[in-house]
Amino acid sequence: MPITKIPKASQPLWMEWDRKAQKSGLRHEVYAVNGDCYVGEWQDNKKHGKGIQKWKKSGAIYHGDWKYGKRDGYGILSLPDSKKRYRKVYSGWWSNDKRSGHGIWYYAPSEYYEGEWKDGLRSGWGRMFYANGDIYEGQWNLGLREGEGMLRLNNGNRYEGFWQQGMKNGKGRFFYVDHGQLFEGFWVDDMAKCGTMIDFGRDEAPEPTKYPIPQVELQNPDKVLEEAVAKFMQETY
16 A cells, blocks of 8 residues: 655744744844834834934934833933934933933033933923023923022022923022022012012122112002012913
8 A cells, every 4th residue: 555645734934034034132233114223122013122213314323121012111322423423412311212211311412401301301390501601490381490499600690499391480590699689579471560669788798789788668568569579470371
């Protein structure tokens, strides 16, 4: 009786190629069609774990944590300068591919922000060092100064008070350290609308005014100021 051999069932080649193409675990350089390159860990065909991504078009390099294809966790972003040398621009925490949590962004060698981020914008508490020497320390929202904060100018003068949409808005105090004076009052869009000005440290001021501020002679100056502040607050809020 003849013996019939049954050939082994074989899978199509594309299935074998697809199996080999599945990415999980540690992989060496994996290039995208546009030339971007990733080296690191994968899970279910997505960057997951520790990895390094380099974007061909911008030259940017990210070195840090990934979660299901997006930057998530702690990571460092660097960009090439005009001489093709890499400069760190951000180091801190990420969530869903955006800066979220505490981190430092370097706008320039002498200008940087250190503080909280949300959805890629400065939000929460943070400190901004400006290139001209000014320093702001306080609250932020959607990338702008918002809430309570202090702005110290490079000449030593400073504002302490409330901010809205990046401008002085609400109650605040401005210390004119150079002249030895203090203004305390109410602000609207960076403009002082009403308040009181007094001499403050006049004897130690480097550039005191020629004459001291005269004494207020109103019968009830506090009442006048209170009514003025209430008026502006009603118009503003």
